[in-house]
Amino acid sequence: MGMGQGVIRGHLITLRRFLLTFWRDARTGGAFKRRGGGHQVLDFFRKPGRGNEPTVLQDSKTDGLFTVEYPDERLPVYERFRVLPVLVYDTEDGNVRCTSCNICAKVCPPQCIWMTQAKSPKGTVVPLPEDFYIDMDVCMNCGLCSEYCPFDAIKMDQNFELSNYERHQTHIYSLQDLLVSSEYYSKTHPDAWQSSEETVERGKVAKKKDQRLQKALGATKPAPAAAKPAAQPAKV
Amino acid sequence: MGPQHPSTHGVFRMNIRVDGETIVGLKPVMGYMHRNHEKIGERNTFLMNFPFTDRLDYLTSMGNNFGYALAVEQLMGDDAKPPERAEYIRVIMAELTRIASHMWSIGFLLNDLGAFFTPALYAIEERELILDLFEWAAGSRMMCNYFRFGGVAFDLPKGWIERCRGIVNDRLDKRIDELDRYLSENEILLDRSKGVGVLTPEQAINFSTAGPVLRASNVAYDIRRAAPYSIYDRFDFSVITGKNGDLYDRYYVRLLEMRESVRILKQAVRDIPDGPILPGKKSYQIKVPAGEAYARVENPKGELGYYVVADGSPTAYRYHVRSPSFINLTALEQMCMGHTIADVVGILGSLDIVLGEVDR
Ligand code: SF4
Numbered sequence: 001m002g003m004g005q006g007v008i009r010g011h012l013i014t015l016r017r018f019l020l021t022f023w024r025d026a027r028t029g030g031a032f033k034r035r036g037g038g039h040q041v042l043d044f045f046r047k048p049g050r051g052n053e054p055t056v057l058q059d060s061k062t063d064g065l066f067t068v069e070y071p072d073e074r075l076p077v078y079e080r081f082r083v084l085p086v087l088v089y090d091t092e093d094g095n096v097r098c099t100s101c102n103i104c105a106k107v108c109p110p111q112c113i114w115m116t117q118a119k120s121p122k123g124t125v126v127p128l129p130e131d132f133y134i135d136m137d138v139c140m141n142c143g144l145c146s147e148y149c150p151f152d153a154i155k156m157d158q159n160f161e162l163s164n165y166e167r168h169q170t171h172i173y174s175l176q177d178l179l180v181s182s183e184y185y186s187k188t189h190p191d192a193w194q195s196s197e198e199t200v201e202r203g204k205v206a207k208k209k210d211q212r213l214q215k216a217l218g219a220t221k222p223a224p225a226a227a228k229p230a231a232q233p234a235k236v
Numbered sequence: 237m238g239p240q241h242p243s244t245h246g247v248f249r250m251n252i253r254v255d256g257e258t259i260v261g262l263k264p265v266m267g268y269m270h271r272n273h274e275k276i277g278e279r280n281t282f283l284m285n286f287p288f289t290d291r292l293d294y295l296t297s298m299g300n301n302f303g304y305a306l307a308v309e310q311l312m313g314d315d316a317k318p319p320e321r322a323e324y325i326r327v328i329m330a331e332l333t334r335i336a337s338h339m340w341s342i343g344f345l346l347n348d349l350g351a352f353f354t355p356a357l358y359a360i361e362e363r364e365l366i367l368d369l370f371e372w373a374a375g376s377r378m379m380c381n382y383f384r385f386g387g388v389a390f391d392l393p394k395g396w397i398e399r400c401r402g403i404v405n406d407r408l409d410k411r412i413d414e415l416d417r418y419l420s421e422n423e424i425l426l427d428r429s430k431g432v433g434v435l436t437p438e439q440a441i442n443f444s445t446a447g448p449v450l451r452a453s454n455v456a457y458d459i460r461r462a463a464p465y466s467i468y469d470r471f472d473f474s475v476i477t478g479k480n481g482d483l484y485d486r487y488y489v490r491l492l493e494m495r496e497s498v499r500i501l502k503q504a505v506r507d508i509p510d511g512p513i514l515p516g517k518k519s520y521q522i523k524v525p526a527g528e529a530y531a532r533v534e535n536p537k538g539e540l541g542y543y544v545v546a547d548g549s550p551t552a553y554r555y556h557v558r559s560p561s562f563i564n565l566t567a568l569e570q571m572c573m574g575h576t577i578a579d580v581v582g583i584l585g586s587l588d589i590v591l592g593e594v595d596r
C-alpha cells in the first residue's frame with residue numbers, strides 16, 4: 001500500500017459514519033429536531049415532559065453514531081434491571097410481606113441489611129419487621145436479597161436517578177423509605193408478576209399471611225408494625 | 237509516570253529510569269484500592285462471593301463469574317452439574333464478554349497511542365449492544381452477577397436470543413471488518429506499533445503471561461483448547477497467534493480473536509436447547525465439601541484462575557485469584573527497555589490491564 005493510503009481510508013470510514021448518522025436522522029425525521037423535542041422548528045428549545053421522554057432502542061440494525069440524549073431521550077429499562085432493593089406491601093390490605101426471617105440479611109454480601117423483629121405486647125415474636133434498614137451506600141446492587149427471599153418481600157427497584165444533597169442520614173433507608181406497593185411492583189415488573197412461579201408464590205404467601213394475621217389477632221393487640229406502614233406508604 | 241491508562245487512576249504508576257528519552261529501567265508501582273478481594277472472599281459464604289468477582293475485572297464480569305463457578309462446582313461434584321441450556325448460556329455470555337472487552341481494549345489502545353477518540357467510540361458501539369443484552373438477561377450492564385453454582389441465575393428473557401442472533405449473525409462481523417479497515421493498515425498506527433514492546437516467545441512464557449499477550453508472541457496457548465472447560469470442546473474455532481510479539485500483533489490478535497468469538501457465538505445461538513438452567517432448586521445454603529480446587533478460564537485478558545480451599549464450612553478456608561492483568565504487568569519492564577517515554581504508554585495500553593484485578 002502506498003504512503004498514506006491507510007490513513008485516507010480511515011478518514012473515508014469516518015466520513016461515511018458521519019454521513020450515515022445524518023442520513024439516519026433524515027430518514028426518521030429527526031434531522032432538524034432537538035431529540036426528544038416537538039415537531040415545530042421552535043420546539044428545538046422545548047424539553048419533553050418528565051416521564052414522557054422517547055425511548056431509544058438500539059439493536060442490530062442501528063447505523064451511524066450511537067447517541068442517546070439523556071435526559072431528553074432514554075434507553076429502555078429492562079425488567080430485570082436492578083438498582084436498589086425495596087420492600088413490597090400488598091396494595092389490597094396494606095400488609096408488609098416481609099416476615100423478618102433474616103435470610104436477606106444473611107445472604108447480603110456487604111452485610112448492609114439489618115432489622116428488628118416485631119414483638120407483640122406480650123413479648124412473643126410476631127413475624128413482621130419492627131424496623132428494617134438498608135445502608136444504600138454500602139449496597140452493591142447485586143440482587144441476591146431479592147433472589148433468595150422466601151416470601152417475595154424484597155425486590156429490586158429500577159429507579160436509578162438517585163442524586164441527593166446529603167448522604168449520611170438519607171442513605172440509610174428505614175422501613176418507611178423502603179416500602180412500595182405491590183401495585184407499583186406489578187407495573188415495573190409485569191413479566192415477573194404474571195409468571196406462574198410468582199403467582200403460585202403469591203398464593204402461598206397469602207396463606208402464610210392469613211395464619212400470621214390470625215396469630216397477631218390472637219395476641220391482645222395487633223402488632224404495631226402491621227398497621228404503621230399502610231397508613232403512609234412511601235411510594236405508590 | 238502515570239496514571240496514564242484510563243483505568244489506572246490512582247492505583248498504578250510506573251517508576252521509570254530514563255536516559256534522555258530512552259527507558260533504562262521501569263518498576264510498576266501498584267497502588268491500592270483497599271478492597272482486599274481475597275480476604276473478603278474468605279469471609280463471604282460461597283454464594284456471596286459472586287458479586288465480588290464481578291468487580292475484579294469490571295469489564296469482564298461474566299467471565300469472572302464463570303471461573304469462580306467452575307472452581308466451586310469442581311468441589312461440589314455432581315450436585316452442581318450445569319444442565320445443557322445453562323452451559324450454552326454460559327458460553328454465549330463469556331464470548332460476548334470477550335468481544336466487548338477486546339473492543340474496549342482496541343479502542344483504548346488507540347486512545348493511548350494518541351488517536352483521541354474516534355476509534356474508542358466506534359469500538360464502544362458494539363460493546364453497548366452487548367451490554368444491553370447483559371442488562372436484559374442479568375439485570376446489570378457491568379456487574380452482572382449472573383452465574384450460580386450449577387447454572388445461571390435466570391433464564392433468558394423472551395426475545396433475547398432473537399436479538400442476540402441478529403447481532404451475532406448480521407452485525408458483529410461487519411463491524412469488526414470496519415474496524416480492521418479503519419485501523420490495521422493505518423500508517424501512523426503501523427509506525428507506532430510495529431517492532432515496539434517486543435516479547436519473544438521464551439520471555440512471554442517465562443513471565444507466565446497469558447491471553448492475547450502470550451499468543452501475540454506466537455505461543456498457541458488458549459485454555460479453551462489446552463484444557464477445555466464447560467462445552468468449549470464442541471465448538472469449531474481456531475487459536476489465533478501473532479508472529480513478532482510486538483504491540484501491533486497484540487492489537488491484531490485481539491481483532492482476530494473477536495472473529496473467532498463470533499464464530500463460536502454463531503454456533504452457540506444456533507444450537508442452544510430448551511430446558512432447565514439449574515440442576516435443582518435455588519438455595520442460598522450451599523454445601524461445599526472439604527477439599528481444594530483450582531479452575532481457570534480463558535478470560536479476555538488471559539488465564540483467570542481461582543484457587544479455593546474448602547473445609548466443609550459455609551465459607552472458603554482459602555481463596556486466591558490468579559488474575560491475568562496482574563501477571564501480565566510483570567513483563568512490562570522487559571517490553572519497555574530501550575524504547576521511549578511515548579512508547580511506554582502504548583505498551584501499557586497493549587497489555588489491556590484493568591486495575592481492579594491488579595490490586596485485589
Ligand atoms: S425481606 Fe424476605 S428474606 Fe428479608 S427478612 Fe423479609 S421475608 Fe425474610
Ligand code: SF4
Nearest residue numbers: 108139140142143145
Ligand atoms: S442488593 Fe445485594 S448488597 Fe444490596 S441489599 Fe440486596 S443483597 Fe445486599
